[in-house]
Every structure is written in structure tokens, then in C-alpha cells.
Amino acid sequence: MMVRSGNPAVQLGTLISAALLLLLSDGGIGWTQSAPPSLGLQQQGPQAAPPPATPAPSAPPAREENSGLINEMGKLFDKLPSILPPIKSPSETMNDLSRLAKPSTMVSGRVVCPISSNGAPDCKQAADQLCQGKGYKEGKSLNADSAEKCSAKVLIPGRQRKPGDCRTDTFVTSALCQN
Numbered sequence: 001m002m003v004r005s006g007n008p009a010v011q012l013g014t015l016i017s018a019a020l021l022l023l024l025s026d027g028g029i030g031w032t033q034s035a036p037p038s039l040g041l042q043q044q045g046p047q048a049a050p051p052p053a054t055p056a057p058s059a060p061p062a063r064e065e066n067s068g069l070i071n072e073m074g075k076l077f078d079k080l081p082s083i084l085p086p087i088k089s090p091s092e093t094m095n096d097l098s099r100l101a102k103p104s105t106m107v108s109g110r111v112v113c114p115i116s117s118n119g120a121p122d123c124k125q126a127a128d129q130l131c132q133g134k135g136y137k138e139g140k141s142l143n144a145d146s147a148e149k150c151s152a153k154v155l156i157p158g159r160q161r162k163p164g165d166c167r168t169d170t171f172v173t174s175a176l177c178q179n
Helices: 008-024 069-083 090-100 123-133
Strands: 104-112 138-150 166-178
Touching: 104 123, 104 138, 123 138, 123 166
Parallel strands: none
Antiparallel strands: 104 166, 138 166
């Protein structure tokens, strides 16, 4: 947060507040909690042995686990390399792509798409016919065109057009052919 006040006392107060927040947060220095004072008689029991003064020199000091948000996010980032797939080098990626890509050629022509059983044009079959006419095995339609084809009855003057007089034909005009 940025203080825009020109008063130096306000700026100093903001800086001190920020420093105290940093010191008192989970990652900084904090106050320990003591047992609540007991009211009444205190029990005299056997005294526990004092903890060892210094840990063994070969063992590093034990760190208390902090269960804050930042710590949990750090754990997540530690696990990420095992979750994600390994990253390939650019040459490995290009090799994979070249194995997937088949040599192909774009051809042009005009083949009508036959009507399939559901009434839609089947342009895959027309693209295959276009490619087979150019000496290839199969093809995929890249560009299509459609035109309305009408009977000669439509040209008679004064005759009204009927629903069965015209139909729309779809053509494959270019295809990507593969061996």
C-alpha cells in the first residue's frame, strides 16, 4: 500500500505498522503462549528433568512445521515436477510432429457432394473422388461451393415456382490429398 500523504508523521506511522505486521506474522518473530495462571492452590509434583541444553552437533536443529498459506503453497510447488509431464526439447517436439504429419498435396477441381441418408451433403466422399481422380488415395475437403440447380420449367413465363423445381447442389472445389 502506498501512502500519499505529505505528512511525515503519517508516513512514519505507516512504516512502523508495516514493520510490526511483518514481525508478528507467522514467518517472523512472535510471542509464545504461556499457560493461563491458576487461581488457588498449586500442586507440588515431581519435577521433570530439564531438556538437554544443546542438540547433538551432527544433527541439524529441528524446524517447527508452519502450517500457513505460504508454507502450503511451497509444498504444492515442490510436488509440481512430479505431477506435470516432462518437457521435451524443441528437436524432440519437431521429430514427433514430423512423424505425425503425412505428405499431402492440395488439388483443385469440382466434384458434386452426394446426398447422404440424413439429407446433408457428403463432402468427404466427394473429396476422396477428387483426389482419386488426381492419383491419390484419399482426401479432405478444404473448400466447398454450392449452387442452385433448377429444371427448365422455371423458365416458362407466368408459371409459378413449386418446391420441387430447384435443388441446391454442393461441390468440393479443393481438397487436401494424401497417399
